[in-house]
Amino acid sequence: MIVVGAGGKMGRMACDAVESAPDLQLVARAGRSDDPAALAREAGAQVAVDLSVPSASPGVVAGLVAAGVHVVVGTSGWDEAALGRLRAQLDEAPAGTGVVVVPNFAIGAVLMVRFAEAAARWFTSVEVIEAHHPAKVDAPSGTAVRTAELIAAARRSAGTASAPDATTSAVDGARGADVEGVPVHSLRMAGVMAAQEVWLGNHGEMLTLRHEATDRTAYAPGLLLAVREVASRPGLTVGLEHLLGV
Ligand SMILES: NC(=O)C1=CN([C@@H]2O[C@H](COP(=O)(O)OP(=O)(O)OC[C@H]3O[C@@H](n4cnc5c(N)ncnc54)[C@H](OP(=O)(O)O)[C@@H]3O)[C@@H](O)[C@H]2O)C=CC1
Numbered sequence: 001m002i003v004v005g006a007g008g009k010m011g012r013m014a015c016d017a018v019e020s021a022p023d024l025q026l027v028a029r030a031g032r033s034d035d036p037a038a039l040a041r042e043a044g045a046q047v048a049v050d051l052s053v054p055s056a057s058p059g060v061v062a063g064l065v066a067a068g069v070h071v072v073v074g075t076s077g078w079d080e081a082a083l084g085r086l087r088a089q090l091d092e093a094p095a096g097t098g099v100v101v102v103p104n105f106a107i108g109a110v111l112m113v114r115f116a117e118a119a120a121r122w123f124t125s126v127e128v129i130e131a132h133h134p135a136k137v138d139a140p141s142g143t144a145v146r147t148a149e150l151i152a153a154a155r156r157s158a159g160t161a162s163a164p165d166a167t168t169s170a171v172d173g174a175r176g177a178d179v180e181g182v183p184v185h186s187l188r189m190a191g192v193m194a195a196q197e198v199w200l201g202n203h204g205e206m207l208t209l210r211h212e213a214t215d216r217t218a219y220a221p222g223l224l225l226a227v228r229e230v231a232s233r234p235g236l237t238v239g240l241e242h243l244l245g246v
């Protein structure tokens with residue numbers, strides 16, 4: 001196993017989790033000045049975990065896939081265009097190479113997104129609110145973007161009408177980011193690690209789904225599951241829900 005972004009907040013947690021797992025061996029740690037594919041080759045790593053930064057992640061993953069290394073991607077910022085390029089590369093890659101892109105490793109967050117997807121078609125209005133620590137470089141969070149995309153897809157396939165909104169004038173950003181028609185509001189707050197709410201409204205009722213991660217150890221079980229499974233999942237898998245069977 002090699003961890004890319006090993007010196008970061010998530011990278012340190014991942015190294016600790018792998019080192020505590022009796023069936024896994026951490027053979028290399030990569031940072032911003034390393035070539036992860038070359039390090040993986042030298043150390044004989046079969047699986048890599050990428051926990052770097054959104055601007056570097058697609059290049060890091062492409063290099064590892066070209067070297068025949070299976071990759072678990074936890075870094076945020078993977079939009080449909082980047083996923084499409086990765087899918088195309090995997091079609092040409094050494095047979096059986098697998099990549100699992102996981103917007104959120106926390107089991108509760110995966111379930112919250114699933115619940116939101118199931119509920120989305122039954123509500124007139126749906127909006128997403130996410131809050132993160134102020135050191136986070138991207139907004140909205142990868143989890144929030146994925147949640148909004150899945151909500152939008154569920155509403156499209158059920159033929160749900162667009163949410164009503166009479167706003168005709170607004171200060172820039174007041175209605176949040178528009179992700180496929182779903183407003184997403186991002187807070188960056190000291191005192192918060194990672195939280196997300198999905199608000200669903202009908203006339204006369206409100207359903208609120210909320211998840212909060214208060215410690216990065218929440219991500220360890222999902223991360224270890226993805227590491228153990230990635231080699232048996234050739235091609236591209238997006239979302240831990242496919243590994244959890246939920
Ligand atoms: N999927 C999930 O469940 C979760 C995902 N994340 C995501 O993981 C990513 C990392 O988060 P976090 O640990 O908080 O961030 P940090 O800023 O703490 O760590 C990022 C690390 O990446 C390194 N890095 C920067 N550029 C490169 C590069 N070009 N190649 C290799 N490594 C590089 C940094 O090195 P340096 O120190 O030298 O800058 C740093 O060690 C984010 O995208 C975040 O959203 C976070 C939590 C959960």
Ligand SMILES: O=C(O)C1=N[C@H](C(=O)O)C[C@H](O)C1
Pocket residue numbers: 076103104132133136140141142143144193194195
């Ligand atoms: O940067 C973080 O901290 C997190 N990033 C991921 C994201 O962008 O969704 C996952 C989690 O929300 C924590």
